[in-house]
Amino acid sequence: MNDMSTSLEDLKTTGNLGEKTTLLQNGKKSTSGLTNLLLVPPRAPLLSPNVLHPQTVHFKGSRGVKDDNEKLTVPSIPNPFPELCTSPIPPVMSMGLLPLCKSFTTVVIKVYSEDDTSKALEVPNDIIAQDVCQLFVLKNHYIDDHCWTLLEHLPLIGLERIIEDHELVIEVQSRWGMETDSRLYFRKNYAKYEFFKNPLQFFPEHMVSVSSETNGIIMHSQLIQTFLNSSTCPEVHGYLYAKEQGKKSWKKIYFVLRRSGLYFSTKGTSKEPRHLQFFSEFSDGEVYMLITGKKMYGAPSSYGFCIKPNKSGGARDLKLFCADDEESRTCWVTAIRLFKYGVQLYQNYISPHQSRSISSQNASPMRSVSENSLVAMDFSGHKGRVIENPTEALSVAVEEGLAWRRKSCLRLNAHGSPTASQSTAPNIAIHRSQPWFHHKITREEAQRLIAQQGLIDGVFLLRDSQSNPKAFVLSLSHGQKIKHIQIVTLEENGELFFTLDDGHTRFTDLIQLVEFYQLNKGVLPCKLKHHCGRITL
Numbered sequence: 001m002n003d004m005s006t007s008l009e010d011l012k013t014t015g016n017l018g019e020k021t022t023l024l025q026n027g028k029k030s031t032s033g034l035t036n037l038l039l040v041p042p043r044a045p046l047l048s049p050n051v052l053h054p055q056t057v058h059f060k061g062s063r064g065v066k067d068d069n070e071k072l073t074v075p076s077i078p079n080p081f082p083e084l085c086t087s088p089i090p091p092v093m094s095m096g097l098l099p100l101c102k103s104f105t106t107v108v109i110k111v112y113s114e115d116d117t118s119k120a121l122e123v124p125n126d127i128i129a130q131d132v133c134q135l136f137v138l139k140n141h142y143i144d145d146h147c148w149t150l151l152e153h154l155p156l157i158g159l160e161r162i163i164e165d166h167e168l169v170i171e172v173q174s175r176w177g178m179e180t181d182s183r184l185y186f187r188k189n190y191a192k193y194e195f196f197k198n199p200l201q202f203f204p205e206h207m208v209s210v211s212s213e214t215n216g217i218i219m220h221s222q223l224i225q226t227f228l229n230s231s232t233c234p235e236v237h238g239y240l241y242a243k244e245q246g247k248k249s250w251k252k253i254y255f256v257l258r259r260s261g262l263y264f265s266t267k268g269t270s271k272e273p274r275h276l277q278f279f280s281e282f283s284d285g286e287v288y289m290l291i292t293g294k295k296m297y298g299a300p301s302s303y304g305f306c307i308k309p310n311k312s313g314g315a316r317d318l319k320l321f322c323a324d325d326e327e328s329r330t331c332w333v334t335a336i337r338l339f340k341y342g343v344q345l346y347q348n349y350i351s352p353h354q355s356r357s358i359s360s361q362n363a364s365p366m367r368s369v370s371e372n373s374l375v376a377m378d379f380s381g382h383k384g385r386v387i388e389n390p391t392e393a394l395s396v397a398v399e400e401g402l403a404w405r406r407k408s409c410l411r412l413n414a415h416g417s418p419t420a421s422q423s424t425a426p427n428i429a430i431h432r433s434q435p436w437f438h439h440k441i442t443r444e445e446a447q448r449l450i451a452q453q454g455l456i457d458g459v460f461l462l463r464d465s466q467s468n469p470k471a472f473v474l475s476l477s478h479g480q481k482i483k484h485i486q487i488v489t490l491e492e493n494g495e496l497f498f499t500l501d502d503g504h505t506r507f508t509d510l511i512q513l514v515e516f517y518q519l520n521k522g523v524l525p526c527k528l529k530h531h532c533g534r535i536t537l
Contacts, residue, residue: 107170111136111150111184113537114452123169130165130348136186136537146352147454147530149192151185157315158296159288159308162189164341165348175310186537190530191454193349195334199223201456201480202334203236204327210234227338228346233259236335237271241300241322242279250300250322255279257332259339262307262319280319285309287336289329293322303329307336326455326480431462431510436531438463446475447482450532455480458529462487462510472510474500475532478525485524487513 105125111132112118121135129150137144150163152172163172169184176182195202203223210226210233226234236257241250242264254265261281265271290297290304297304299322307319323329338345376393378385387393431437438446441463450459455477465471465486472487490497490506497506498513501523507513518528 109169109173109184111186111537112153113186113535114449115534115536117537119537125170127169128165129163129167129169129172132169133165133186140537144352147188147190147192149187149189151187151189153183153185154288155181155183157318158290158292159306159318160185160291161286161288162192164337164345166344187452187535188533189452189454190459191330191456193345194454194456195338196224196346196349198456203331207236207238207328207331208234208335209237224338224346227335228343230259230342236331237269238328238332239324240328240332243297243299243320243322245316248298250298255321257335257339280307282307282336282340284311287333287340289333290320290322293320301325305329305333330455330480434462434511434514435533436461436514437510438532438534440464442466443473443475443484446473446484449534450475450477450482453530453532455482456530457526459532460528460530461532462514472498476524476526476528483525 106122107125108120108122109132110118110120119136121132123132123135132150133148134144136142137148142148150169151160152163153160154176163169163184173182173184200223208223226232238255239252240255241252242255243250254269256263256265256271256276261283262279263276264279265275266277267275285307288306288308290299290306293299293304294302297320299320301322301324303323303326305321305323307321309317321332323332376387376396378387378396387396432439438449438461441449443466446461446463450461453459457478459477461475463473463475465473468486468488470489474485474487476483476485485500487498487500487510490499490503495508497503497508498510499506500513505516505522507516514528516522517524521527
């Protein structure tokens with residue numbers, strides 16, 4: 001038998017592993033060798049690159065063949081696994097042909113709450129502060145009112161600051177060095193972006209001016225735009241105490257804050273160029289609040305702040321300042337934040353509101369059939385009736401809510417000691433579970449808690465009175481100051497009432513009192529807007 005020779009016609013191979021393959025990466029040609037190749041994980045054992053599709057094979061022979069040109073044809077057999085041979089992706093390919101996967105490493109960060117409890121999170125190394133806050137909001141089922149913030153606390157040098165939403169958390173931690181006591185705190189801060197809503201509360205007219213082209217006159221509505229617009233030249237000016245380098249003494253100097261940096265005047269309040277000397281810049285640093293300024297640095301007041309370089313060697317590189325009051329300190333600190341970050345701060349402020357508006361547009365405003373079929377009913381008589389008058393329906397709902405509140409408090413008080421009158425039982429227990437009530441905290445603790453969550457108008461809490469065991473105290477922030485108003489109890493015809501205006505307005509419980517002053521200013525300097533609660537993780 002003569003040797004049979006097989007001839008494969010029109011064969012084309014997909015390439016050799018040792019050869020370089022020309023590929024398209026991001027629209028450009030690139031030549032990649034074996035070092036840039038990536039093996040695709042096979043779903044089944046791959047065939048050799050030289051294995052071809054099933055096709056007709058021709059054999060040549062001389063024995064028993066009449067015509068040399070006559071060919072023997074073998075019928076084709078269907079391939080049961082066509083995906084192994086007809087796949088458009090070659091078995092060896094470059095990274096450029098696959099979707100780009102962003103590689104990242106994870107790190108563990110520890111975040112503390114106000115009660116010093118902590119949680120450890122494993123997060124990507126490029127996570128920002130806003131995402132960390134969002135994780136805690138979702139995990140703890142908090143209301144996302146866009147007032148949550150991450151705080152940097154440096155106890156060794158007595159500083160703390162708000163970490164901006166766009167800042168990288170790992171980058172902030174990398175500046176700590178050997179300061180192992182430094183912490184990240186998860187906290188509410190209502191004043192975080194309040195200056196976009198009420199700029200006049202943060203920038204007094206006597207401290208802010210613009211360039212001479214507008215004769216120093218600035219409209220209230222254009223105040224924030226002046227800081228965000230790089231073509232304008234706003235400035236903040238006023239007296240500050242500055243700590244002299246290498247000394248313990250503080251000196252009162254007239255400072256001028258501009259977009260280019262912080263300057264001080266060598267001649268009174270003169271702002272002429274020949275009298276202004278450069279003092280500090282803030283482009284490569286952050287502004288911090290002094291939490292122990294008097295004790296640690298001998299500051300003349302409690303309203304201290306500083307500019308800390310990002311590459312600081314310690315307390316010797318700090319630029320320490322001290323203001324006369326909270327209003328002045330807030331103005332300086334807010335202006336430095338705006339000069340440093342500018343439009344980025346405004347984007348951080350509007351981004352949650354934009355996402356909320358988009359979601360509200362996508363949501364259907366139509367009510368369900370079951371909700372449209374609900375009506376107010378009155379079952380006080382023998383037969384139920386539909387209440388068609390909206391005013392009557394609202395009053396009935398309020399009465400039922402108050403009745404349910406009293407019944408629930410009576411059930412809670414049944415486990416305790418009996419009281420002289422049943423009407424006093426709900427008044428004693430009804431406010432205990434409210435987030436704005438802080439029981440037996442001191443006056444100083446109340447002021448510290450409110451200051452931590454932002455000194456804007458309407459931040460409040462209620463607590464027990466230290467001087468009168470039967471009274472309570474409303475601690476309220478107004479005009480960047482904290483006022484303490486006593487709530488006394490009045491007893492009439494065996495019933496107990498609460499009042500803070502000598503009995504002119506009476507309430508059966510503290511919840512009614514809080515709800516009333518949330519809607520009405522009354523004798524208070526402002527309405528109650530934001531309750532100050534303790535945040536737990």
